[in-house]
Amino acid sequence: MDWVLFFTVLAMAVFGLVMVFSASSIVAEIRFKEHSYYFALRQAAAALIGLVVMTLLSQKDYRKLASPSVAFTGLGLTLVLLIVAYITDGRTHRWIRLGFTNIQPSELAKPAMIIFIAWMTTVRAGFVNSRHTLMQVSLAVVAIGGVILLPDFGTAVVLVGTVFSILYIGGIARRYLMMAALGGLLVLSVAVVSKPYRLLRVISFADPEFQQITKTELGRKVLHYAQSGSKVQDTAYHGLQSRIAVATGGVMGLGLMNSKQKLMFLPEAHTDYVYAILAEETGLVGATLILAGFVVLLWRGYRLYWTALDDFGRYLAVGITTCILLQAFMNMSVVLDLGPAKGIPLPLVSYGGSSLVTTMILAGLLLSVSDRAVETEGIED
Numbered sequence: 091m092d093w094v095l096f097f098t099v100l101a102m103a104v105f106g107l108v109m110v111f112s113a114s115s116i117v118a119e120i121r122f123k124e125h126s127y128y129f130a131l132r133q134a135a136a137a138l139i140g141l142v143v144m145t146l147l148s149q150k151d152y153r154k155l156a157s158p159s160v161a162f163t164g165l166g167l168t169l170v171l172l173i174v175a176y177i178t179d180g181r182t183h184r185w186i187r188l189g190f191t192n193i194q195p196s197e198l199a200k201p202a203m204i205i206f207i208a209w210m211t212t213v214r215a216g217f218v219n220s221r222h223t224l225m226q227v228s229l230a231v232v233a234i235g236g237v238i239l240l241p242d243f244g245t246a247v248v249l250v251g252t253v254f255s256i257l258y259i260g261g262i263a264r265r266y267l268m269m270a271a272l273g274g275l276l277v278l279s280v281a282v283v284s285k286p287y288r289l290l291r292v293i294s295f296a297d298p299e300f301q302q303i304t305k306t307e308l309g310r311k312v313l314h315y316a317q318s319g320s321k322v323q324d325t326a327y328h329g330l331q332s333r334i335a336v337a338t339g340g341v342m343g344l345g346l347m348n349s350k351q352k353l354m355f356l357p358e359a360h361t362d363y364v365y366a367i368l369a370e371e372t373g374l375v376g377a378t379l380i381l382a383g384f385v386v387l388l389w390r391g392y393r394l395y396w397t398a399l400d401d402f403g404r405y406l407a408v409g410i411t412t413c414i415l416l417q418a419f420m421n422m423s424v425v426l427d428l429g430p431a432k433g434i435p436l437p438l439v440s441y442g443g444s445s446l447v448t449t450m451i452l453a454g455l456l457l458s459v460s461d462r463a464v465e466t467e468g469i470e471d
Contacts, residue, residue: 091148092460095390099144099438099453102383103137103446106364106439113352113367114360114441129360129441132191136443140450147454148461155455156402161209164202169233171195176241183241194444196238196245200252200413201451203234207253208405211260215401219263227257239281243288244434246281248417250274255412256405259395290316295329295430328363329427331356335366336377336426343373360441362433365425380439384418387411391456397463407459410452 111130118128154160172195176183186193207227214223231253239246258267282288293303293316303309335351338344349370352359359367369377391411398404414437421436423429435442437449 092390092457094386095453095457095460096148098383098386098390099450100141102380102438103140103450105380106436106446107133107137108346109364109368109371109439110360110441112347112349112371113364115347116353117360132443133441133446136446137450139443140447143447144450144454144457147451148457150458151462152403152406152455152458153400155205155406156209156212158209161206165206165230165234168195168199168202171198172234172238191443194442196242197442197444197448199234199238199245199249200448201455203230203249204252204256204406204409204413204452206230207256208402208409211256211405212400212402215260218257218260219266224266227253239277242433243278243281243285244417244420244432247278247432248413248420248434251416252409252413256409259408260401260405286316286318291430291432295427298329328357328431329424332363332366332425333427335363335370339370339373339377341374343369343371343376346371361435362421362431362440363425364440365422365436368439369425380436381422383438384415388415390460391415394456394459394463398459399462403459403463406455410456414449414452 107130110133111127114129115126118130119126122128171186171193175186175193175195179185179187184194184196186195207230210223210227210230211218214220217223231250235246235249238249254267254270282292289312293300293313297303300313303313331351335349335356338350344350349359349367351370352367356363356366365377365380368380372379388411391407391414394407395404398407417434417437420429420432420434421440424431424434425436435445438446
């Protein structure tokens with residue numbers, strides 16, 4: 091067992107559980123009378139499930155996943171679940187609601203897509219630039235990523251970025267990556283423009299006071315279109331309140347449970363903006379510790395590119411590490427107001443059972459690769 095990686099993931103999940111309770115207790119008490127532990131208990135249940143699954147996966151040989159039956163079955167089931175969520179969830183098109191819990195299929199798409207692309211790149215070694223390989227990969231990305239992109243912009247970006255990382259180390263020609271990147275930018279641009287609230291987030295980030303865009307008639311029309319589809323006119327509000335929380339924390343923080351921004355000033359304090367509450371209550375020290383945890387994940391994950399048993403293990407490790415780190419980077423950039431709001435959780439820390447369990451599934455696969463890589467190094471020594 092890679093104990094450094096294992097205890098890092100476990101420590102971050104426990105720290106996240108503490109912060110979820112701190113950030114959500116007041117909201118939970120308002121929504122659910124005398125139930126301030128509502129969100130924390132649900133997160134604890136998800137953490138326990140995730141820990142069991144992570145431990146079991148770490149003991150399994152990851153090479154058994156390198157088969158067409160696993161790769162295509164996982165991808166197919168994920169696509170079905172995504173379609174079911176889109177049809178049954180008329181409001182956000184993201185959730186499959188089961189009464190006692192909710193499942194977010196876009197989170198499950200991460201391990202399914204990583205396994206599929208890692209397997210495809212492995213079996214097509216030497217032919218990764220062939221038309222047959224590129225067509226299969228493109229169909230998978232378009233099918234899964236396209237369905238996710240409609241309701242969940244941030245997760246789609248993470249998924250596509252993860253696929254790019256695997257294909258890059260798999261030897262895909264740069265011209266194909268450039269073509270795919272340009273095509274992806276075009277699709278993302280259309281996705282932003284097609285949803286007024288997304289466009290308003292981008293405009294608010296680039297021009298918070300709307301001073302530049304309102305100088306021209308075309309700009310005013312674009313702003314009017316963007317505001318027409320948003321229920322919130324002050325879309326810069328979240329970024330402002332998040333910055334206030336981070337700045338208020340200082341070096342040592344205000345202390346656990348002492349955040350003021352969580353008192354209905356910062357919406358979604360226990361989900362997308364939990365890092366802001368963490369910085370307010372634990373200060374620069376706590377925020378740096380979480381950042382250090384992700385640096386450890388980067389170190390233990392990317393080192394497997396050189397030490398893994400085989401190409402499939404290398405592709406799994408790079409894909410999983412990129413997926414977790416890219417999502418963390420996107421969340422932190424939003425919290426620090428360095429990017430437009432995207433509604434994406436911080437891995438292992440934010441509230442969300444699907445996100446937490448999925449991240450621990452990915453960590454379990456990473457532990458499986460690491461465990462066997464360590465064994466090989468020991469034999470060689």
